[in-house]
Amino acid sequence: MSEKKKWYSLDLGLNRKKSDTTCGCGKTEGGCGSHKPEMTDDAFLEAAVNASIGEEVRKDGFEQVFDVKMDRRSAFKKLTASLLIGAGAVSTSCSVISGDDSKEKAQIDWEEQFKGNYKLMNDDEKKATVDRLMRSYELRTGKNISMTAENAADDVLFGYAFNISKCQGYMDCVNACVEENNQDRDSQMQYIRIHEMKDGKGFNFNEADDNYYHEVPAEGHFYMGTQCFHCDNPPCVEVCPVSATWREDDGLVVIDYDWCVGCRYCMAACPYDGRRFNWSKPEVPEAEINKNQHYLGNRMRKKGVMEKCTFCVQRSRKGQNPACVEACPTGARIFGNLLDPKSTIRWVLENKKVFRLKEDLGTEPKFWYFMD
Amino acid sequence: MRRLKVFKNLVIDSLDAITKGSRKYHIWMAFLTFVMLAGMYCYSIQLKEGLSVTGMSDRVSWGLYISNFTFLVGVAAAAVMLVMPTYVLKDIDFKRSVLMGEGLAVAALIMCLAFVVADMGGPSVLWHMIPGIGVFNFPNSMLTWDVIVLNGYLFLNLSIPFYILFRRYQGKVPNPKIYVPGAILSVLWAVAIHLVTAFLYQGLQARPFWNNALLGPRFLASAFAAGPALIILVLAVIRSFTAFKIEDKTLNKISMIVVVAAQINIIMLISELFKEFYAPTHHSESAYYLFFGLDGKTALLPWIWTAISMNVVATVILTIGKLRRNLKVLYFCCALLFVAIWIEKGFGLIVPGFIPGPYGKIVEYLPTGIEVGVTIGIWAMGAFIFTILAKTAIGIELGTLRYKSRKD
Ligand code: SF4
Numbered sequence: 001m002s003e004k005k006k007w008y009s010l011d012l013g014l015n016r017k018k019s020d021t022t023c024g025c026g027k028t029e030g031g032c033g034s035h036k037p038e039m040t041d042d043a044f045l046e047a048a049v050n051a052s053i054g055e056e057v058r059k060d061g062f063e064q065v066f067d068v069k070m071d072r073r074s075a076f077k078k079l080t081a082s083l084l085i086g087a088g089a090v091s092t093s094c095s096v097i098s099g100d101d102s103k104e105k106a107q108i109d110w111e112e113q114f115k116g117n118y119k120l121m122n123d124d125e126k127k128a129t130v131d132r133l134m135r136s137y138e139l140r141t142g143k144n145i146s147m148t149a150e151n152a153a154d155d156v157l158f159g160y161a162f163n164i165s166k167c168q169g170y171m172d173c174v175n176a177c178v179e180e181n182n183q184d185r186d187s188q189m190q191y192i193r194i195h196e197m198k199d200g201k202g203f204n205f206n207e208a209d210d211n212y213y214h215e216v217p218a219e220g221h222f223y224m225g226t227q228c229f230h231c232d233n234p235p236c237v238e239v240c241p242v243s244a245t246w247r248e249d250d251g252l253v254v255i256d257y258d259w260c261v262g263c264r265y266c267m268a269a270c271p272y273d274g275r276r277f278n279w280s281k282p283e284v285p286e287a288e289i290n291k292n293q294h295y296l297g298n299r300m301r302k303k304g305v306m307e308k309c310t311f312c313v314q315r316s317r318k319g320q321n322p323a324c325v326e327a328c329p330t331g332a333r334i335f336g337n338l339l340d341p342k343s344t345i346r347w348v349l350e351n352k353k354v355f356r357l358k359e360d361l362g363t364e365p366k367f368w369y370f371m372d
Numbered sequence: 373m374r375r376l377k378v379f380k381n382l383v384i385d386s387l388d389a390i391t392k393g394s395r396k397y398h399i400w401m402a403f404l405t406f407v408m409l410a411g412m413y414c415y416s417i418q419l420k421e422g423l424s425v426t427g428m429s430d431r432v433s434w435g436l437y438i439s440n441f442t443f444l445v446g447v448a449a450a451a452v453m454l455v456m457p458t459y460v461l462k463d464i465d466f467k468r469s470v471l472m473g474e475g476l477a478v479a480a481l482i483m484c485l486a487f488v489v490a491d492m493g494g495p496s497v498l499w500h501m502i503p504g505i506g507v508f509n510f511p512n513s514m515l516t517w518d519v520i521v522l523n524g525y526l527f528l529n530l531s532i533p534f535y536i537l538f539r540r541y542q543g544k545v546p547n548p549k550i551y552v553p554g555a556i557l558s559v560l561w562a563v564a565i566h567l568v569t570a571f572l573y574q575g576l577q578a579r580p581f582w583n584n585a586l587l588g589p590r591f592l593a594s595a596f597a598a599g600p601a602l603i604i605l606v607l608a609v610i611r612s613f614t615a616f617k618i619e620d621k622t623l624n625k626i627s628m629i630v631v632v633a634a635q636i637n638i639i640m641l642i643s644e645l646f647k648e649f650y651a652p653t654h655h656s657e658s659a660y661y662l663f664f665g666l667d668g669k670t671a672l673l674p675w676i677w678t679a680i681s682m683n684v685v686a687t688v689i690l691t692i693g694k695l696r697r698n699l700k701v702l703y704f705c706c707a708l709l710f711v712a713i714w715i716e717k718g719f720g721l722i723v724p725g726f727i728p729g730p731y732g733k734i735v736e737y738l739p740t741g742i743e744v745g746v747t748i749g750i751w752a753m754g755a756f757i758f759t760i761l762a763k764t765a766i767g768i769e770l771g772t773l774r775y776k777s778r779k780d
Pocket residue numbers: 227228229230231234235236237253269270271272273274275308363
């Protein structure tokens with residue numbers, strides 16, 4: 001892993017690859033008790049059960065109830081509970097185990113602190129950092145997340161269209177986006193802004209209200225949504241001093257949250273109010289965290305870094321629609337591959353009178369508006 | 373080997389010089405230390421909580437820090453107004469003050485860097501910006517240009533005076549063949565740091581308030597007014613508190629620079645106002661906000677009008693030669709001008725760039741106590757650094773600080 005690196009990084013050599021995402025319980029690491037120090041007993045129990053039953057945990061609800069393995073699950077629960085009482089005493093006295101654990105954590109933190117820019121990583125390095133992040137999350141919370149580093153597919157260029165006649169201002173897209181993308185709940189960060197405009201005034205953003213709290217659709221108004229437009233010639237990318245933000249081959253403009261230094265130059269450069277900054281540590285209640293994550297997408301951010309709409313890269317690269325498109329009850333939002341002649345978005349671009357905002361700036365947004 | 377030994381002695385001697393001084397000097401340094409500590413405390417809160425403790429938000433994402441940074445780049449650039457006549461044109465009247473100017477440039481540059489760091493969301497990963505081990509988005513990002521020119525200028529302004537003082541310290545005469553090329557380079561460099569800093573803003577098509585061709589030249593003009601104005605004030609202080617002699621003639625010559633720059637600055641201001649208000653377009657809204665307020669939001673109004681009145685008053689008084697030669701009046705006008713340009717090039721320039729936002733939203737900005745605390749702390753640090761540099765330089769120039777003068 002050390003050769004062909006495009007940046008400088010330090011390897012403490014404490015561990016090589018720790019790619020297994022489940023806990024190493026009873027395995028070579030000898031680190032099952034390892035979750036211990038950070039967790040409450042309940043969490044520990046949960047984690048121990050998870051670890052022992054493996055993939056089974058992902059089944060939930062009905063499946064579990066009717067599955068025989070359910071018995072194994074509860075059996076394990078009881079078993080571990082009784083073991084716990086003893087284990088508690090052992091693990092406190094036996095510092096080797098927790099030492100192992102904090103060593104691993106320190107190693108991960110170290111490697112994460114000094115890793116390179118994601119944009120320049122090869123696939124192995126991408127996988128290594130994703131594995132580290134998953135392991136780190138597990139060490140910290142005892143819960144598993146799934147994070148991917150899918151690259152852009154060939155012959156794909158994502159685009160978005162917004163039907164102004166259909167939007168009623170319900171804001172379902174905004175809420176779906178917040179939930180999907182793990183945005184900070186404290187500051188109520190939102191990627192999408194819905195502008196409520198007065199009929200007969202045209203697209204007058206100055207008099208529009210993007211912060212309304214009343215029943216919609218309001219009489220005599222129409223609605224228009226904005227977010228990051230994933231410009232094809234993005235000024236935000238040009239200005240970043242450390243190349244922490246870039247345009248991917250499928251047209252998504254993304255940010256490496258771990259590489260961003262938080263200078264906010266890109267924010268000043270964006271003509272569309274597309275970017276958001278983490279002014280303090282983002283907080284998402286554990287129960288509400290979306291655990292299906294992508295490195296460039298909805299993984300947990302830290303304080304002092306930039307973020308923005310990624311067209312839900314964790315979904316779109318799997319062939320799904322972004323959360324906002326799926327949540328919209330009116331069908332005002334259309335997403336798809338611009339290079340696919342049979343896609344709906346292509347149909348819209350070819351058959352509707354579409355326009356984009358601030359075209360004079362030459363940013364070439366991949367976000368079109370149209371009316372029925 | 374001998375050089376090293378001399379250098380060691382220089383460090384010891386200058387340490388000696390800066391720790392000894394009059395009672396007033398000690399009070400001054402203690403006061404600065406106290407303010408710096410307070411600033412550091414504020415910064416520690418900011419580090420812990422994040423930038424949410426400042427008044428900045430997603431709508432106005434740069435504030436007091438970047439404003440001060442912009443202004444101080446100008447102050448740093450102004451040192452050249454003394455360097456050029458002294459080293460290049462060989463005007464001996466400036467000779468004594470030029471070292472002070474360069475010291476001021478060094479202090480201002482260090483403050484600039486401190487302000488940029490204070491503004492960063494992730495100071496712990498700043499190494500990402502170091503070429504070689506990080507990723508340096510050169511030449512696309514103007515910020516990388518700025519990093520290069522600022523550090524280069526810092527290096528120039530450290531090395532030239534160091535060379536001269538180092539020679540003097542040993543009782544030798546500095547060789548002009550060595551420092552004059554450096555001085556010429558630093559003249560060009562000074563223009564560059566200011567122009568590049570202006571390009572930082574000028575290059576953003578998203579912000580019409582900044583995206584105009586006059587921004588760079590106006591930066592230069594205002595910098596060459598505010599910088600030398602500060603130098604005059606500093607020289608006045610040094611003159612009255614130390615044995616270092618500075619002639620009235622020198623002050624008068626510097627004041628000429630201030631006047632001309634201030635006049636050009638006002639002409640450009642008029643041109644800008646004409647463009648924004650004779651045929652206002654959608655893009656004039658920021659200027660409207662700055663000068664008249666928008667939608668009842670008028671936070672910047674008192675500031676900008678104070679700045680403009682101070683600016684005009686000072687320029688008019690200084691233009692009249694008779695008044696200018698009266699030192700009391702000169703000092704007063706320099707102080708006026710300095711404050712006026714600090715407001716104008718500071719948040720009078722940065723904040724309206726964000727107001728109204730890209731979609732016309734008007735959210736005002738007001739710095740918080742913590743932000744102000746950090747800012748004052750950094751200014752105190754600048755004053756502290758300058759005092760140390762000046763004290764050493766004066767010691768060497770006066771001959772009290774000499775190699776072996778104390779030993780053997
Ligand atoms: S909308 Fe703004 S943030 Fe998004 S790509 Fe364009 S310039 Fe960048």
